[in-house]
Amino acid sequence: MQTQIKPIKKTTVVEQAIESLYDLVRSQNLKPGDRLPTERDLSEALNISRSSLREAIRVMDMMGIVEVEHGHGIRLSGLNLSQSISKPLNFLIATDSNMLLELYEFRKLIEVESVKTAALKITDVEIKELKKLYSELKNYQHDRNLGIELEIKIHETIAKAGNKIMSEVIMAIHDVMKVSRESTVAAVGVSDHTIKMHGKIIEALENRDPDSAAKYMLSHVESVYSRITEE
Amino acid sequence: MQTQIKPIKKTTVVEQAIESLYDLVRSQNLKPGDRLPTERDLSEALNISRSSLREAIRVMDMMGIVEVEHGHGIRLSGLNLSQSISKPLNFLIATDSNMLLELYEFRKLIEVESVKTAALKITDVEIKELKKLYSELKNYQHDRNLGIELEIKIHETIAKAGNKIMSEVIMAIHDVMKVSRESTVAAVGVSDHTIKMHGKIIEALENRDPDSAAKYMLSHVESVYSRITEE
DNA sequence: GGACGTCAAGTGGTTGGACCATTGTACAAC
DNA sequence: GTTGTACAATGGTCCAACCACTTGACGTCC
Numbered sequence: 187m188q189t190q191i192k193p194i195k196k197t198t199v200v201e202q203a204i205e206s207l208y209d210l211v212r213s214q215n216l217k218p219g220d221r222l223p224t225e226r227d228l229s230e231a232l233n234i235s236r237s238s239l240r241e242a243i244r245v246m247d248m249m250g251i252v253e254v255e256h257g258h259g260i261r262l263s264g265l266n267l268s269q270s271i272s273k274p275l276n277f278l279i280a281t282d283s284n285m286l287l288e289l290y291e292f293r294k295l296i297e298v299e300s301v302k303t304a305a306l307k308i309t310d311v312e313i314k315e316l317k318k319l320y321s322e323l324k325n326y327q328h329d330r331n332l333g334i335e336l337e338i339k340i341h342e343t344i345a346k347a348g349n350k351i352m353s354e355v356i357m358a359i360h361d362v363m364k365v366s367r368e369s370t371v372a373a374v375g376v377s378d379h380t381i382k383m384h385g386k387i388i389e390a391l392e393n394r395d396p397d398s399a400a401k402y403m404l405s406h407v408e409s410v411y412s413r414i415t416e417e
Numbered sequence: 418m419q420t421q422i423k424p425i426k427k428t429t430v431v432e433q434a435i436e437s438l439y440d441l442v443r444s445q446n447l448k449p450g451d452r453l454p455t456e457r458d459l460s461e462a463l464n465i466s467r468s469s470l471r472e473a474i475r476v477m478d479m480m481g482i483v484e485v486e487h488g489h490g491i492r493l494s495g496l497n498l499s500q501s502i503s504k505p506l507n508f509l510i511a512t513d514s515n516m517l518l519e520l521y522e523f524r525k526l527i528e529v530e531s532v533k534t535a536a537l538k539i540t541d542v543e544i545k546e547l548k549k550l551y552s553e554l555k556n557y558q559h560d561r562n563l564g565i566e567l568e569i570k571i572h573e574t575i576a577k578a579g580n581k582i583m584s585e586v587i588m589a590i591h592d593v594m595k596v597s598r599e600s601t602v603a604a605v606g607v608s609d610h611t612i613k614m615h616g617k618i619i620e621a622l623e624n625r626d627p628d629s630a631a632k633y634m635l636s637h638v639e640s641v642y643s644r645i646t647e648e
Numbered sequence: 649g650g651a652c653g654t655c656a657a658g659t660g661g662t663t664g665g666a667c668c669a670t671t672g673t674a675c676a677a678c
Numbered sequence: 679g680t681t682g683t684a685c686a687a688t689g690g691t692c693c694a695a696c697c698a699c700t701t702g703a704c705g706t707c708c
Contacts, residue, residue, distance in 0.1 A: 216512060244475065244476055246508075264512070265509060265513070265516070271498070273435075274481055278498065280442050280443050281448055299527070349523050351516065351519045
């Protein structure tokens, strides 16, 4: 016979500190770039030790919520989700090999949506930036590192032209793929198919044609996906 | 004249500790649930103070990478991305009001993909679970809290049937929407349109029809989206 | 006046140690 | 067998000191 009874909720001072700091941000209407009080002041105000306060701040730092500068102070950061996603994602991949496939599938789905959204919102300036990156990509196609960097840069530029939060997620995925790629055999650069598809994607974006852009992005991401699953 | 010179990379012992723990997990091939050494042992092994090591562990705890139990020890956790995403996302929304709209747009895109993927993978057991939740939802439609909880539960069950990583992202979004909802005027429960759409979605899932499922999900999410943007 | 070095104050980074709170286990008491 | 007690192990919290970095003020040298 089990009665409906809730377990006692245990919270640490560090968790409470983070909550309090969240309330502080809300109540003071703080914006990205604004300074927070010093560690010593905050710990006194919250009536906890500096050690505990530091744990809270460190968490917020590593999550990209604040930016801590040695000798200078603590500032609120702006959009920076990817940082907080990529680290746990890396650990997840390391501890559960099934998750890598899930990640690639997720990437496929989200990159396609990303390019569709971008096609509806992209500006001429962003198109120009993409073309510049694309010409560089063609130049450095066979440079193992630079080629991949440029390809990633193109994807992220596209993503940013679409939805800001989705682009952060995509950046996190790229980061994880980069780490997982480093621990595998070296590729020889960027494939011809990849080059071609990126050209088509950018062309479709210029025409503000989401369906066409999606088609070529799908083709591109699926070719990567199949290259992984074959190994 | 600016030469190409890289700024010196400053790293803290805490960041290095996290890296070392990542390497430990990889090299020992640790799996979710496995115990890590005690704080005192780890700090000694890494040759840093217990305070610094605790900052590293705390970060990993709040990111959902490990689970720390007072008096017991530290274990490696499994899939738990949503925790690490929702907190920074909450701060982001608090500091940049534009981001709430971006979030709802993102949610629209990702929930639609989620249900499409689910339609291709969902099992009979999961269908059954969904039907159970749906009948409960109809019963508690006008219960402000329980109704919304049930609706969220349905979405998350669908998401989990699809892609595991995407479902974590969706759970994080739901968490943030819950927080932002708490600070707004109370709704009166779940709308009739929502009820109807969920019935259609589940029906489509049962028929393994991704396009139909996507259609109704889009209709549902857009009605929520438009309710927000009107306010 | 401008460039450079020196210094001091403020702030985060790190350490070591002490003590508290919780958990699990072993063992005695009943 | 159940209960209670004691103890060891482990994470939670605090404190005080000192190190490292940034900034700005000030003075010196040219």
